Amino acid sequence: MEVGGKQIDFDKDGFMTDPGLWDEQVASTIAGEEGIAEMSDKHWGIVNFIRTYWQQHDLAPPVRLICKEVGVSVREIYKLFTSGPARGACRVAGLPKPDGCV
Amino acid sequence: MPADDKTPADIATAAREALVRVVRGAAAYHLNACVRCGLCGESCHIYRADPTPENLPAAKAAKVASHYRRYCTLVGRYLPRLVGARDFTSAALEELVEAVYGRCTGCGRCGLHCSIGLDVAAIIRAGRHVLASIGMVPDGLQRTVSNQLETGNQMAIPRDELLSTAEWLSEDLKLERGDEAARVYVDQPGQRILYLVNPREVKFFPLSLMAAAGVFHAAGERWTMSSKFYDVTNYGFYSGDDDAARELTRRVMEEARALGVQEVILSECGHGFRSFRWEGPNWLGQEYPLPVRSVLELLEEYLAAGRIKVDPAKNSARVTLHDPCNLVRWGGVSEPQRRVLHQVVQDFVEMTPNRQDNFCCGGGGGMLSMSEYGDRRVASGATKAEQIRATGASIVATPCHNCADQLLELSKRYKLGVEIQAVVELVYSALL
DSSP: OEETTEEOOBOTTSOBSOGGGOOHHHHHHHHHHTTOSSOOHHHHHHHHHHHHHHHHHSSOOOHHHHHHHHTOOHHHHHHHSTTHIIIIIIHHTTOOOOSSOO | OOOTTSOHHHHHHHHHHHHHHHOOTHHHHHHHOOOOOOTHHHHOHHHHHSOOGGGSHHHHHHHHHHHHHHHHSHHHHHOGGGGTOOOOOHHHHHHHHHHHTTSOOOOOHHHHHOTTOOOHHHHHHHHHHHHHHTTOSOHHHHHHHHHHHHHSSTTOOOHHHHHHHHHHHHHHHHHHHTOTTOSOOBSOTTOSEEEEBOHHHHHTOTHHHHHHHHHHHHTTOOEEBOSSSOBOOOHHHHHTOHHHHHHHHHHHHHHHHHHTOSEEEEOSOHHHHIIIIIIHHHHHTSOOSSOEEEHHHHHHHHHHTTSSOBOGGGSOSEEEEOOOTTTTTTTOOOSHHHHHHHHHOSEEEOOSSOGGGOOOOSOTTTGGGOGGGHHHHHHTTHHHHHHHHHHTOSEEEOSOHHHHHHHHHHHHHTTOOOEEEOHHHHHHHHBO
16 A cells, blocks of 8 residues: 555555554554544544554553553543554554454 | 474474374374265355365365375375375475464364264364474464463563553442442452453453453452463464463463362353363363353353342343354353343344354454464454344344454444444443
8 A cells, every 4th residue: 555655565454564664644544444534632642652652662552551641431442443452543553463362 | 483493304204293193083083084075165154255175174174184194094105196195395384374274263163064074173173283283383373372371361461560450440340339349359369269361351452351340249259360370361272282271271270279269260252261161171181170160151140149130221232142163162151141141131133043053253263363364364254244234233242352353343344333242241231
């Protein structure tokens, strides 16, 4: 897929194969696939926190921390990202698919 | 992938030894008896989505059988070409990976429909055993097993994070239930129950854990989790690594003994139930000293004994039920969840077919952890998606966290617009 003049590749789960190419335009494109027509401030808050946490820890953050740091409730996260924090929010944040049963 | 210091000949020898070790008795009979009638095709969700010959369950089993004939039968040893017997060459091993990990979830529906009753899934498992013994488990699946062995849980969640999450959920639960005692208990010795959960419930989807804690509180249950070993999953079962599966089982049963509980209760998890309830004693070579049951059986017991009071009007939306293969077809638990749902839901409808004859959602067998097969996984969920659509339900009760992820994705890709909930969540919402 080409976004903003860059070739972006995805694995067969739809996660970016090169997370280094991520930018806000890529995020908005993936969000579109998730049925998010327009990224709100809350969407960005969640995505940016996940991105920063991942850059520091090489892991997706637990949902508890997302709620605490961004100031949203769990139920709200599932409404904002209907595929959930892992296959929804982490995917928009350009992370590789989190390991395991998810 | 195989270790670099091994030659192809070393790998072939190790694979042959593993094959001879795992294929014995009934398994050898199953490997040799396929009559190639092809009836298994339509029984398989993967074949139905993409009816190429490689997706025929008989063809996947034949891959394993071709190696068995090469090394374990007289004609295959001397005239391999005559009987289609194949060596464990690098190319053949790659094909085997594709067949047993990439084209089969081990759901076992083909075995049910086989004209002569062959256990095809057991043959596939034999193939996985061989590949696991030579280090050829797909990376994503292997990482999940390794995480579990190294950290105690498949998502490598640190102990502090579990404790913080338990505290966080307890705060909300106290408010919702209006009682200090309503909380997520961790590392409490001498309770009646040790509760195991899917780490996914701790890391990404905590509402089911919160619901379970709420229902336990309402029932006056004495329960605890263990911060060391709380993982109900066993990816060694999926990868075919019996040593890993045995170790993961042993740790939990040892922890149950150390905490002095009377019973181990398993959260809603298909393969976790099958592993802990049925495969575990075989891996350990002995019976468990205490009962191991699904939380569904416990929920049914609470309702029957009047320990919790519910009002189905609180769940007025139409609900259908997905039958996880490892819980229902393999595990034998099909009725408790139905008896529970009939009491906590106002409008319950079955999908067709159901119970032992259910279709796999496509996410089983460790498929969710292997991204390389992601597109096939979603395509293979077409049958399940149409089953759900036909019910007109807006909620799919799903007693398996693995299936839940797949169904969530199917809802998005096939535009079903359904919500996926664990049975215990519906029980919690119905509490008076």
